[in-house]
Amino acid sequence: MNKKLFGSICGIMTGVCWGVSGVFGQFLFETRGVESFWLVPIRMLSAGIFLLLYGTITDLPNTKRLLHNRRDFLQAILTGVCGTMMFQLSFFLAVQHSNAGTATVLQYLCPVITMLYVCLRDRHAPKKVELLCIFLALAGIFLISTHGNVGSLVITPAALLWGVATAFFMFLNTVIPEGIYKRYPSTVVIGWAFLFGGIALCLIFRPWNYSVQIDFAVVISMLFIVLGGSVFAYLFYGNAIKRIGPAKSSLFAASEPVAAAALSIIWLKTSFSVIDILGFVLIISTLFILSSTNA
Template sequence: MERKKGMMAAFAAGLLWGSTSPIAQFLFDNKGIDSKWLVPYRLLASGALLFLYAVVIKKQKPVEVWKTGKDAVRTIAFGILGVMGMQFSFFSAIQETNAGVATIFQYLNPAMLLIYFAVIYRVMPKKKEIIAVLFSITGIFLVATHGNLHSLSISPKGIIFGLLLAVSTCFYGVLPSPLLKKYPAEIICAWSMLIGGGVLFFLFRPWKMAVEIDLEIVVAFLGIVIPGTILPFCFYLAAVKYAGSVYAGLLSSVEPVAATIVAAVCLGTAFPPIDILGFAMVLATLFILSVNSM
């Protein structure tokens, strides 16, 4: 019963995460919002709400992580390289491409980690890992070119942000692991969001950008912050607790599927069959790598 509860929570997390990118695409395409404005405010608002949840409701101690120098440095690194890097490259990729394409780039990170360990640590990949890398590369190639070697269906800027997203997602997955063994996940994520949002806030100065706030922008922003950030985070933690990290990761991978469907239905974004094939090949890497792990 608990595993079933966890699997449902993971699925819900993926659906909610998937709804975030089409909402952002709506703001970029129809409201003239820039990722340099959206991401700093999104991270600061999400971090503040998660911080209040951790301290006021969960009664967690927010300053413990800062009492150890090594943990403090890792928290700052996670906030900048992981959270800030992933969130800014993610929303910038949406702005340059679309919700479905940007989300699928995020799922290149397993292949990138395999290549990293093979090159840096001389760890020879297993047969299934080689197949997974080939699937990922082929899938992204199909999405980026529609199968035509002589043309790009995505702008070079979109590809750059997409690849940066894949790299920063690796940092997001690796950097916090030692911290999560010692401190509550809510506190670590809250601090990292506040750090990443704070850096972007002073780097881009979004308060100086001319944005005409209306009701649609307010509703969309709240949708990105609450059901698009806070709720899926809580659902995912519950999924890991009740179903384990493998099942949680696999079921939450419904995110790009949800993003693609919502973007197509609500925003009229067109996805040719070859793009869908590319999406499927990238997502297949998660299932290939999970063989014998479940």
């Protein structure tokens, strides 16, 4: 298969895996009464173990090397606790308080937050195109949260808060490990980050104290959330980056909100208004605008 075509397919599959994972989470919240504080610790700990097993089989030296470098080890812990852990927890809390489609779209405020960070770091004012993206992002949030009516919210304050928090922690999850990604394969870094974050969440929330009725649907859902939404998604993403680069990989991974919204409509009968869709489009458009500008 053509290298670029395979990379593009991997990028799209990354987004699909992430999007479908969010819908399975929504299914568990709505039909099984599962809490994010039970789901996320188990997801992160399990995914970390699977990713590190993969890393041990395919690249044992790098998997072990990170543990023996004090600076990289501490950076991996910081990434896991301040980045990955908070990103995953805030995302599923946003899903729990709204739906997978809305939560997924709100996290795509991350490119705008990253752009503002770069402006502050480099001490320059936003360019016209960057100001346009800020306006589009704010307009998208406004439409999704109010449907154009200034006097009322159509999603809960918690959903809006956790959705925006997801974008912020997604930004931290990108910035904190920036240097370490240059020294280790992405699966190694992500594996350790998931493991450290999962351990921290288990110690904080103690998921074993939650009463969850385990049935076939719960098992299948958790398997996809762990394997599909974490392990396979990041393996797809790593392959996409190798073949078409990070910028194009991010664009193809924007299939995530489409997959999440479509599956939640078909399977869980979630409804989105025309105004919701317009808000989604405004926010997602900032990713394409900023990517084309950087290119």
